[in-house]
Amino acid sequence: MKALVPTGDPAEPVVLADVPEPTPRADEALVRVEAFSVNRGETFKLEAPVDAERPGARPADRPGKDIAGLVVQPAADGSGPAGITRVVGHPMAGGWAEFAAVPTHALAVLPDGVSALQGAALPLAGLTALRLLRTAGPVLGRRVLLTGASGGVGHYVTELAAAAGAEVTAVTRDAERGARLTALGAAEIVHHPADARGPYDLVLESTGGAALPVALARLARRGTLIWFGQASRTPVTLDFFAFFDGPESAVIRHFHYLDADTALGDDLAALVRLTAEGRLHPEIGRVADWTDTATTLTDLRDRRIRGKAVLTLS
Structure with a gap:
């Protein structure tokens, strides 16, 4: 073949x-x-x-x-x-x-x-988004900052989180991509984490490098940052004392989409059903x-x- x-x-x-x-x-x-x-x-x-x-x-x-x-x-x-x-x-x-x-x-x-x-x-983008939000827990009424929102995962996370009642701020590089994320339910579009106003209850971070500490600084006290990617391919440096300026006692959690209790096929079936019903695009x-x-x-x-x-x- x-x-x-x-x-x-x-x-x-x-x-x-x-x-x-x-x-x-x-x-x-x-x-x-x-x-x-x-x-x-x-x-x-x-x-x-x-x-x-x-x-x-x-x-x-x-x-x-x-x-x-x-x-x-x-x-x-x-x-x-x-x-x-x-x-x-x-x-x-x-x-x-x-x-x-x-x-x-x-x-x-x-x-x-x-x-x-x-x-x-x-599959990969949809499963990542679905399981990422499941890991985050209920998002109804929560303010969410999503970095690296231009890719496939970002689109799915935005649509699913907004449909679940989250107020999503999406970080994307240009206005054209931001317009599509707005159509999918994003409440606000910014082009750099430093432009996000915060504080956020939840940060979903996929960029790594210099962007992660900036996004972390927008997190509310005792909030959660879930780290699900490193698109910049640059290691992250964090300052312990910077947490006292806002995200005091914050939780940083690593995420891998294959670490889940449900079968891949079951979650794929859920994504297919949402697509068939016009609730996921x-x-x-x-x-x-x-x-x-x-x-x-x-x-x-x-x-x-x-x-x-x-x-x-x-």
């Missing part, structure tokens, strides 16, 4: 190549991929050295976590969808290919009202054929795409 494999070249990070078709384990379904989305974190993974002898031959060596397609071979153990079924899936790797073996606990059925494009845009900033994946990855890495980028298999 054809699959996108890493090259180690930043200018053309992936190329189409022939690789073995995956052999599903007993608890995996074989999915014929119709569309997949890419994430900035996956562009970082592509910077790792490539094995010159077997570049991308094993699925674990190939990125690809967000897919939508058809189950063409149900799981041998009887779990998951039976027969040819439209699904959205979240494999840990190997999804940028014609076929992917996906654990049935990481699959959800796509109804007719949700397209493959919408489905492919849901995947923000797709680019749709292209998968032969354009290398260019799309470069544009995503350099922040030239708003929301999600979805590739379709011709």
Whole structure:
């Protein structure tokens, strides 16, 4: 089958190549991929050295976590969808290919009202947003500061939090992106954490570097900051005494979307249901054929795409 494999070249990070078709384990379904989305974190993974002898031959060596397609071979153990079924899936790797073996606990059925494009845009960003807000607890009536709001996670968090009754201030780089976040329910748009007025009951921080201490300073006394990313790729330095200027006794919590009590498939099904009901709107900033994946990855890495980028298999 054809699959996108890493090259180690930043200018053309992936190329189409022939690789073995995956052999599903007993608890995996074989999915014929119709569309997949890419994430900035996956562009970082592509910077790792490539094995010159077997570049991308094993699925674990190939990125690809967000897919939508058809189950063409149900799981041998009887779990998951039976027969040819439209699904959205979240494999840990190997999804940028014609076929992917996906654990049935990481699959959800796509109804007719949700397209493959919408489905492919849901998994990583949607799961992160849903589980992040679940970690934050009730947000009704709470003031929330969200940094790095321009990407797929930011759009989902904004819409879900606003619908749950939060007053969301979103940090985004430009007015165009801010207008869309306002349409999704953001109460205020700022272009730097320093412009946020505060104090906030909750800060959701995904930038790291110099931005995190600035956002932390806007937190209310005994408030909570949940750290769910480091898009700047720059370490954070905190000053113990700075907490006394406002966020005294604040809690800083690390978040990883896979550390959850619910199955991936259950949360994917919740995201699909919200989308089907018109209560969640995947923000797709680019749709292209998968032969354009290398260019799309470069544009995503350099922040030239708003929301999600979805590739379709011709």
